[in-house]
Amino acid sequence: MSTQEKAVTVTRRLLIDGELIETDRTLASLNPATGEVYGFAPEAGVAEADAAIAAARRAFDTTDWATDVELRARCLRQLYQALRDNVEELRELTIAEVGATRNLTLGNQLEAPFEIVRYYADLLDDYAWTEDLGNVEVRGQQHHRWVEHEAAGVVAAIVAYNYPHQLALAKLAPALAAGCTIVLKGAPDTPLATLALGxxxxxxxxxxxxxxxxxxxxxxxxxxxxxxxPDVDVVTFTGSTPVGREIMAAASGTLKRVFLELGGKSAMILLDDADFTTAAMFAAFSIVTHAGQGCALTTRLLVPAAAHDQVAQLVAANFGHVRHGDPGDSSTYMGPLISERQRDKVDGLVQRAVADGATLVTGGEKLEPGFFYAPTLLANVDPDSEIAQEEVFGPVLVLIPYTDDDDAVRIANNSRYGLSGAVFGADSERAKAVARRVRAGTFSVNGGNYFHPDAPFGGYKQSGIGREMGRDGMAEFLERKTLAEIVP
Structure with missing residues (x-):
């Protein structure tokens, strides 16, 4: 079947109240590596949203989903197996619609998120739904108290385009494990990937x-x-901080629980005793992962002032080895940005940074065909400048000099964001001491990988509210009810 033939077919359907349905409106999905239409998804309107919310409300209120832990564990294991059974179809979809490289689909773009589903299924096997607080004496009588954990209710989940499977499953799996029902909305740029899960x-x-x-x-x-x-109890959103603010304001009218995973402007600190060659390679290849479209990527590289030019040369040399192009080719390391709109945003930020005095070491140009952007290094960057403060969401790394450890920590914390960070140094204890001083929810020391289903993920400040994954991730979807009775 040709690309054009694929383009005239509605490739996926909405899932509402157990039925897979289409609508009389469609949403085009582009292949960002070519800029051509890849397929169409049904365009839901407010009527479909209302129907989905009503279905979720009814399922929560009238079925035993919220109380049948064994059923939930079985269904999560079925979902895990079904994802594994359909992995190759999902892989090709993810490459074509998301622009993810084939190698990335072996990890966080596709297969690694499956393990989130299995993690929560296994967690249900021995999860303590009741916490005993013991007895207290009140007015001469013994009172036994305990806390029960129960599902929070109907969840509205909205995900971003950059890692659609990871983001969807990191909300879906713990919400289902907790006993909630859910309405999940995919990003307009990657609708097919999310609908495939449905x-x-x-x-x-x-x-x-x-x-x-x-x-x-x-x-x-x-x-x-x-x-x-009013029938939605919990809102969980992954996306930009400005949209997160709007969602938090909108949800305040009914005082919903709001759980937000938002932007980042994370710093990687190279201490003066670091192996600059290794650290520069890590920084360079990290920022071009998925073309820089990752909220937790370290986009600010903080280096000792005396090593600034040396590190700039090392990073630029590594950028020269980055192979971009067809994401379906297993030798491709960097794929495209998601859209022409996003590429224009990235390019605008870079061009303004150069105009404001940053040094363009390499990159700073659009690549054709599709929505590619060259790996870009900007040096001598003012830590207060737009390019050092705003989330770019593209393959752009800024190099900022510092004087000592205190200055490095000050610059790292000079951000409204606090999602992630990294530090490299030969003295492990010194490196960990620096890491503890940076206000961020996740941190890598000398290349350590914190991202795993059992590890809470989230940020400080305007990087969000709450945590995904781990036990903390399921707690976001649970209420705590304190009970007491008089002991006879």
Whole structure:
């Protein structure tokens, strides 16, 4: 089948109340490596959002999903197996729609997120739903107290385009494990990837109708409806900080629990005793991972002033080895940005930075065909400048000199964000001491990888509220009820 033939076919369907449905409106999905239409998804409107929320409400209130732990564990294991069984179809979809490289789909773009589902299924095997607080004496009588954990209710989940499977499953799996029902909306740039999860759930699991509902829409009214509807109890969103602020404000009218995973402007600190060659390679290849479209990527490289030019040369040399192009080719390291709009945003930030005095060491240009952007290094960057403060979401690294450890920590913390960070240094204790002083929710010391299903992920300050993954990730979807009775 040709690309054009694929383009005239609605490739996926919405999942509402257990039924896979289409609409009379469609949302085009582009292949960012070519700029051509890849397929179409049904465009949900407010009516579909209302139907999905009603289904989720009914499933929570009238079925035993919220109380049947054994059923939830079984369904999560079915979902895990179905994802594994359909991995190759999902892989090709992810490469074509997301622009993810084939090698990335072996990790965090596709296969690694499957393990989140298995983690929560296994967690249910021995999760303590009740916490005993013991007895207290009140007015001469013994009172026994305990805390029960129960599902928070209906969840509205909205995910971003950059890692659609990771983001969806990091919300879906713990919400389902907790006993919640959910309405999941994919990003307008990558609707097919999220809808594919809905089809797998409908066709390969025993998850009851209405427990999971999956929408695709570019209509802002749909997102607004999901975040303001009185039948929604929890809102979880991954995306930009400005949109996160709007969602938090919208949800305040009904005092919903809001859980936000937002932007980042993370710093990597090279201490003066670091192996600059290794650290520069790590910094260079990290920032071009998925073309820089990662909220936790370290986009500011802080280096001792005396080593500034040396590190700039090392990073630039590593950028020269980055192979970009067809993401389906296993030899490709960097794929495209998601859209022409995003590429224009990245280029605008770079050009303004140069105009403001930053040194363009390499990159700073659009690459064709598709929405590629050259790996870009900007040196001698003012830590207060736009390029050092704003999230770029592209393959752009800024190099900032510092004087001593205190100055490095000050610059690292000079951000409204606090999602992640990294430090390299020969003295491990010194490096860890620096890491503890940086206000960020996740941190890598000498290349350590913190990202795993059992490890909480989230940020400080305007990088978000709450944590995904680990036990903390399920706690976001649980209420705590304190009970007491008089002991006879």
């Amino acid at each position: 089809e797998i759930i409908a066709e390969h699991t025993d998850i009851p109708a209405g427990v999971v509902n999956v929408l695709s829409s570019s209509d802002v009214a749909v997102g607004k409806r999901m975040t303001t509807h």
